[in-house]
Amino acid sequence: xxxTLRIWRQKGPEDKGRMVxxxxxxxxxxxxxxxxxxxxxxxxILAGEDxxxxxxxxxxxxxxxxxxxxxGDAHGPQRGTTACQLHMRQFTDGETIDIEPWRxxxxxxxxxxxxxxxxxxxxxxxxxxxxxxxxSAPEAHSTPVAKANADAAFExxxxxxxxxxxxxxxxxxxxxxxxxxxxxxxxxxxxxPERYTRVIGMVDAxxxxxxxxxxxxxxxxxxxxxxxxxxxxGRLNRDYLMATSKRGDNTPGS
Amino acid sequence: xxVTGILLALFLIAHMIGNLKxxxxxxxxxxxxxxxxxxxxxxxPGVWFLWILRSVLVVAVVAHIVAATVLARRARAARPVKYxxxxxxxxxxxxxxxxxxxxxxxxFVIYHLLDLTTGTLNPVGDASKPYGNVVADFxxxxxxxxxxxxxxxxxxxxxxRHGAFSAFRSLGQQTPRGERRARNAALVFAVALxxxxxxxxxxxLTGLVA
Numbered sequence: 012x013x014x015t016l017r018i019w020r021q022k023g024p025e026d027k028g029r030m031v032x033x034x035x036x037x038x039x040x041x042x043x044x045x046x047x048x049x050x051x052x053x054x055x056i057l058a059g060e061d062x063x064x065x066x067x068x069x070x071x072x073x074x075x076x077x078x079x080x081x082x083g084d085a086h087g088p089q090r091g092t093t094a095c096q097l098h099m100r101q102f103t104d105g106e107t108i109d110i111e112p113w114r115x116x117x118x119x120x121x122x123x124x125x126x127x128x129x130x131x132x133x134x135x136x137x138x139x140x141x142x143x144x145x146x147s148a149p150e151a152h153s154t155p156v157a158k159a160n161a162d163a164a165f166e167x168x169x170x171x172x173x174x175x176x177x178x179x180x181x182x183x184x185x186x187x188x189x190x191x192x193x194x195x196x197x198x199x200x201x202x203x204p205e206r207y208t209r210v211i212g213m214v215d216a217x218x219x220x221x222x223x224x225x226x227x228x229x230x231x232x233x234x235x236x237x238x239x240x241x242x243x244x245g246r247l248n249r250d251y252l253m254a255t256s257k258r259g260d261n262t263p264g265s
Numbered sequence: 266x267x268v269t270g271i272l273l274a275l276f277l278i279a280h281m282i283g284n285l286k287x288x289x290x291x292x293x294x295x296x297x298x299x300x301x302x303x304x305x306x307x308x309x310p311g312v313w314f315l316w317i318l319r320s321v322l323v324v325a326v327v328a329h330i331v332a333a334t335v336l337a338r339r340a341r342a343a344r345p346v347k348y349x350x351x352x353x354x355x356x357x358x359x360x361x362x363x364x365x366x367x368x369x370x371x372x373f374v375i376y377h378l379l380d381l382t383t384g385t386l387n388p389v390g391d392a393s394k395p396y397g398n399v400v401a402d403f404x405x406x407x408x409x410x411x412x413x414x415x416x417x418x419x420x421x422x423x424x425x426r427h428g429a430f431s432a433f434r435s436l437g438q439q440t441p442r443g444e445r446r447a448r449n450a451a452l453v454f455a456v457a458l459x460x461x462x463x464x465x466x467x468x469x470l471t472g473l474v475a
Contacts (some may be wrong), residue, residue: 017349030349083352109350116345181354181361182336183343190472223335223343226363229356242434242444250436 013037015107016051018063021120028120030109040100044087045070045077047099048110064123070095072236075171078178079124080111085175085234093236094174113178117185117221129176130220131188137216138209139192141201154200163246164198167191169237179234180221187231189217190247191239197250207254215253238251266336267432269329272296274425274432274454276322281461287474293395337364359427366424373417377436403469411466422459426451 013036021028035051042050045067052062068076074095079094081087087097102108112120118131156164167190176187193213196202202209218224225244232241286297305314312341354361376386381398384390389401403411429451468474 028346080348080350083348083350103333111348111350114344114346114348116343120473123439166311168367179355180341181356184340221343223340226336226360227427227434228360230354233355242439242441245434245437245439245444249433249439 012040012102012104014038014047014102014105017107017109018124019111019120019125020063020123021112023122024119030111030175030208038099040098043070043095044079044081044097045095056205064121064125064229066125066128067095072096073171075173078126078128078175080109080113080178082109084235085113085178086173091236093171096236109221113174115174115177115183115185115222117183118174118177126174128172130222131174131185131219133174134185134189134213134216135192138205139196139197142205143201145201148195157200160198164195165171167193167195167239167243170195170235171237173236175234175236176231176239177222179230180223180224181228181230184225184231185217185220185222186225186244186247187235187239187241189213190243193250194243194246196203197246206250207257210247210254212248216221266331266332266428267435269325269332270428270432272321272325273329274429277421277425277458281458284465285461287396287399287465288468294396294399295394303343311356317343318409326371326374330367333364333367348457360431362420362423363427366420369420370417370424373413374422375414377417399465400469400475403466405470408470411470415463421462422455425458426455429454 013034016033016035017030018025018033019028020031033051033055035047035054038123040048045065049066050065055062066076066078068074070077072095075093077094079086081094081097086092086094087101089097089101110124112118112124113126115126118126118128120126141179168190170188172188172192174185174188175186177183180186193210196209197206227244228240229241232239283297283301286294301314302312309317359366379385380387380402381395383400384392387398387402388404388407389398391397401407402412430447433447433451434444438444465474
């Protein structure tokens with residue numbers, strides 16, 4: 012396959028950045044998208060040019076590092092996979108492919124296609140954990156959990172924090188991520204003691220980081236490589252309403 | 266957004282039912298319209314209830330617009346650099362047109378008040394003859410008015426389709442099955458309201474109401 016790539020090149024955080032066109036020939040349809048970028052980078056290095064910086068780590072869809080906006084689709088046209096799991100057979104010979112970084116003020120571009128997703132860590136630090144030391148895994152039958160809750164919590168726990176929900180959201184909102192990290196705890200017994208301080212802390216951290224507000228537009232779930240359902244945000248809303256209408260001190264950490 | 270939106274949607278239901286009284290004849294419709302000004306009598310003097318209702322609606326509209334503006338400004342700030350290649354979105358057309366749709370609806374409401382409340386833009390504009398005002402408004406030779414009303418009502422329908430679902434979600438609708446129900450309920454509500462509002466101008470246009 013011969014492809015034309017239009018890639019966002021930006022030397023550093025201060026650089027303005029621009030789309031640059033590259034021609035990549037002899038691409039195998041069995042290559043992954045990142046392998047195709049590796050091929051391009053090898054050629055750029057041989058030609059003495061600066062290779063394209065992009066994030067990647069496990070290359071099997073579980074680390075959440077590879078975030079690319081491919082032809083306007085977060086993680087490319089294939090549903091339920093990350094960019095590293097995308098194969099070149101999803102594209103046609105002679106196609107022009109636009110590759111851009113996630114666009115959000117909370118995710119500043121470090122270089123080319125690499126963004127700083129540290130804002131997600133701030134949301135987690137604001138309550139995405141349980142304070143009690145839990146030791147090793149307990150006997151499974153000691154704390155009964157309803158099957159439906161276990162399944163929904165597991166669905167949320169599948170979030171790899173890649174940021175595709177923010178990238179796809181017309182409002183630049185990180186609410187699907189926040190909701191997933193919240194409900195994986197709030198649906199289980201271990202998450203109950205801090206349930207309501209957690210939701211306030213995490214939503215406040217989300218807003219402070221400069222993410223937009225959720226308007227239930229529904230763009231995030233189709234872009235999510237783990238298919239976290241949209242109703243997860245409803246669970247967050249319910250917890251937030253409970254927390255803000257509950258009597259007593261609900262400040263995080265109290 | 267959800268709470269003010271629900272208040273406005275409740276008003277839309279009441280307004281639609283009131284409109285449909287046009288099919289019960291001139292005397293009945295005019296009697297209903299005059300009664301609207303007297304609700305609460307003798308407990309409240311004259312048009313007090315009407316003005317209380319109007320103030321609640323104005324507060325709801327203003328709060329709705331303020332909340333929408335805050336969301337729109339946050340969204341703009343959250344994505345300072347736009348995508349060079351933006352796919353047509355996966356969400357519904359209704360969800361994507363909430364903001365501009367809302368602006369269009371606001372302009373329509375202003376026109377609608379000047380038309381059938383103050384009578385400024387109405388060919389008859391006689392406050393004592395609401396039935397006559399409506400019939401004159403949607404007369405066949407003023408087809409462009411009917412067309413504009415139709416477009417505006419369809420815009421309201423789209424706004425309600427996403428708005429009603431979104432309100433359920435904001436107020437804590439949280440299960441997948443509930444989501445399907447909420448989406449269906451929002452669609453049925455939006456279509457029912459559109460039809461309920463549009464039968465009146467089209468009945469006048471076709472001569473069913475004269």
